[in-house]
Amino acid sequence: MSAVTLDAEVQLSWWGRKTRESLLFSTINGIIRNPQGMVAILGLVLLVVGAVGAPVIAQHDPIAQDSAGRFLSPSTENWFGTDELRRDLFSRTLFGLRASLAVSLISVAVGTSIGVTIGFLAGFIGGILEAAAMRLVDALLAFPGLIAALAILNILGPGVRSIGIAIAFFTIPAFARLARAQMLAEKNKDYVLASQALGARPVRIIFRHIAINAFPPLLTQMALLMAVAVLITAALSFLGLGDNPPAPSLGGLLNVSRQYLREAWWYAVCPGAVFALLLFCLNLLSDAINEASSPYQRRR
Amino acid sequence: MLAYVFARFLQAIPVLVLASIAVFLMLRLVPGDPAELLAGQDATDEEVVRIRQQLGLTDSLPEQYFGWLADVFQGDLGVSFARGLPVSRMLRTAIPPTVELAVAAYLVAVVVGIPLGILGGIRPRSGWDWTLSGFTLVAIGIPGFLLGIIMLWVFSVRLDWFPVFGAVSIVDDPVESLRHLALPAVATGVGVAAVLARYTRTTIAEVMGNDYVRTARAKGLAESRVVVRHALRNSMIPVVTVMALQVGGLLVGAVIVEQVFTRPGLGRLVVNAIQARDYLVVQSTLIILVTVFIGANLAADIAYGFLDPRVRGR
Numbered sequence: 363m364s365a366v367t368l369d370a371e372v373q374l375s376w377w378g379r380k381t382r383e384s385l386l387f388s389t390i391n392g393i394i395r396n397p398q399g400m401v402a403i404l405g406l407v408l409l410v411v412g413a414v415g416a417p418v419i420a421q422h423d424p425i426a427q428d429s430a431g432r433f434l435s436p437s438t439e440n441w442f443g444t445d446e447l448r449r450d451l452f453s454r455t456l457f458g459l460r461a462s463l464a465v466s467l468i469s470v471a472v473g474t475s476i477g478v479t480i481g482f483l484a485g486f487i488g489g490i491l492e493a494a495a496m497r498l499v500d501a502l503l504a505f506p507g508l509i510a511a512l513a514i515l516n517i518l519g520p521g522v523r524s525i526g527i528a529i530a531f532f533t534i535p536a537f538a539r540l541a542r543a544q545m546l547a548e549k550n551k552d553y554v555l556a557s558q559a560l561g562a563r564p565v566r567i568i569f570r571h572i573a574i575n576a577f578p579p580l581l582t583q584m585a586l587l588m589a590v591a592v593l594i595t596a597a598l599s600f601l602g603l604g605d606n607p608p609a610p611s612l613g614g615l616l617n618v619s620r621q622y623l624r625e626a627w628w629y630a631v632c633p634g635a636v637f638a639l640l641l642f643c644l645n646l647l648s649d650a651i652n653e654a655s656s657p658y659q660r661r662r
Numbered sequence: 663m664l665a666y667v668f669a670r671f672l673q674a675i676p677v678l679v680l681a682s683i684a685v686f687l688m689l690r691l692v693p694g695d696p697a698e699l700l701a702g703q704d705a706t707d708e709e710v711v712r713i714r715q716q717l718g719l720t721d722s723l724p725e726q727y728f729g730w731l732a733d734v735f736q737g738d739l740g741v742s743f744a745r746g747l748p749v750s751r752m753l754r755t756a757i758p759p760t761v762e763l764a765v766a767a768y769l770v771a772v773v774v775g776i777p778l779g780i781l782g783g784i785r786p787r788s789g790w791d792w793t794l795s796g797f798t799l800v801a802i803g804i805p806g807f808l809l810g811i812i813m814l815w816v817f818s819v820r821l822d823w824f825p826v827f828g829a830v831s832i833v834d835d836p837v838e839s840l841r842h843l844a845l846p847a848v849a850t851g852v853g854v855a856a857v858l859a860r861y862t863r864t865t866i867a868e869v870m871g872n873d874y875v876r877t878a879r880a881k882g883l884a885e886s887r888v889v890v891r892h893a894l895r896n897s898m899i900p901v902v903t904v905m906a907l908q909v910g911g912l913l914v915g916a917v918i919v920e921q922v923f924t925r926p927g928l929g930r931l932v933v934n935a936i937q938a939r940d941y942l943v944v945q946s947t948l949i950i951l952v953t954v955f956i957g958a959n960l961a962a963d964i965a966y967g968f969l970d971p972r973v974r975g976r
Binding site for chain 2: 512513601602623624
């Protein structure tokens with residue numbers, strides 16, 4: 363074996379594993395090579411650019427009632443037409459997408475951090491604490507997300523903030539369980555024992571060593587939960603429980619559009635298509651991640 | 663078998679107790695004084711005091727819980743403060759339309775999902791299988807309420823085949839009732855159909871690769887008999903479980919789809935109640951949904967025991 367190949371093999375990436383063997387690397391590689399994954403990524407990039415760049419891309423203010431008329435059909439001036447208050451629907455859709463994505467992303471991130479912390483601690487410490495935490499997690503997992511969300515909305519009152527808290531809340535148990543399983547799998551491996559022997563404190567071992575190795579499966583779960591979060595956010599604002607008008611949301615647009623199906627089909631169809639594309643891409647992405655990270659289904 | 667069913671029932675009890683405690687605590691978790699919240703903003707002090715006594719808020723928490731539980735078992739769910747009606751009466755009018763929708767949607771899911779899954783499963787990678795993959799991808803990806811709006815636009819507004827809103831009891835006028843039910847049932851059921859199809863396909867494809875299927879073919883059985891008698895029977899075990907587990911999801915779907923078609927039912931009840939901050943109504947609806955959900959899980963377990971002798975042996 364020549365010195366050059368040896369060098370390449372030992373080269374470490376930032377997460378501290380040999381690049382060629384890293385699960386994360388092979389997962390990402392697998393997603394990109396999979397046509398489904400590529401479509402999903404392209405679609406999501408398009409949507410995220412639209413959402414993040416909404417203030418720049420949209421030529422109209424989403425709230426200003428400044429178009430030439432009510433219910434104008436799609437044209438080069440108003441790409442998605444206009445609504446009952448002469449507002450531009452393309453702008454409203456983009457800003458609605460932006461709001462939905464922001465709520466979903468922030469609340470999934472918060473729920474993930476809490477859930478992973480609980481799971482890691484439960485798995486690392488073990489004993490009664492673990493048993494208690496996991497029974498609680500089982501109880502939480504037994505209920506569909508929307509029922510839990512309705513209960514939280516009942517306590518906190520309707521609104522975007524409540525929806526965010528509800529999503530974070532049902533994100534917690536799924537991640538707690540997964541993180542605990544990861545912790546149990548990792549905690550007796552040699553590298554953990556070695557750092558224990560070196561006198562590293564538990565917090566350092568958990569977050570500096572184990573967390574980094576447990577990362578890829580958590581990523582898969584995050585993609586899945588993003589799809590659920592986007593769906594629940596839209597469903598709740600569709601039910602009229604999450605909006606603060608006149609600010610647009612994808613679900614809210616669809617809800618109002620129902621009353622004007624006779625006058626303006628584009629009111630429902632255009633935001634609906636954007637919403638469907640978003641869900642479609644998220645589902646494709648989680649399928650692709652799943653396929654890439656599962657050793658049984660991995661393409662050779 | 664009886665012992666198995668009994669044991670499963672016993673296992674469901676702690677879950678129900680936990681759920682009931684969670685629902686009970688919900689009202690106590692609301693920021694502020696529950697009595698003042700229930701009385702509404704323009705209530706006088708006497709009214710607040712009366713409600714506080716009515717709810718037994720002066721007792722200790724365990725006392726309150728058991729008192730509330732006793733009331734619930736007697737069918738007394740309290741009085742809606744927004745509408746002034748007993749909650750149990752509001753539920754009695756809201757439940758039948760939702761149950762009709764859920765049952766119809768369930769039929770759609772089973773009638774569409776399982777045959778599609780079987781066809782895809784016995785001929786993997788055939789034209790049928792690709793049709794199935796396309797269908798499940800779209801049907802799982804598009805949520806019921808979006809599908810509902812699209813169908814409403816196409817079939818009710820453009821083609822004028824179905825009514826745009828409302829519901830008619832199946833007892834009063836079966837034909838009109840079904841016309842009102844058709845679109846919501848499809849909108850709610852298609853997603854579940856896709857889940858069932860996907861599941862059936864996987865299990866059938868798996869079973870078809872087994873030795874006993876090859877043996878059945880080798881001894882000269884007609885293909886239809888191989889599929890129905892040998893493959894189907896064995897692959898239906900997990901499918902029945904999934905069917906029962908989907909009941910909860912279906913009910914939640916129905917609650918949202920009701921809103922699309924402006925149908926009366928639990929969905930409208932709970933949404934209006936959350937907006938009006940009518941806590942007792944939301945609380946009671948959630949108890950019902952949770953109980954159905956736990957019951958469905960229990961049914962899934964019991965069905966599993968019936969179909970697979972190995973499960974109940976333990």
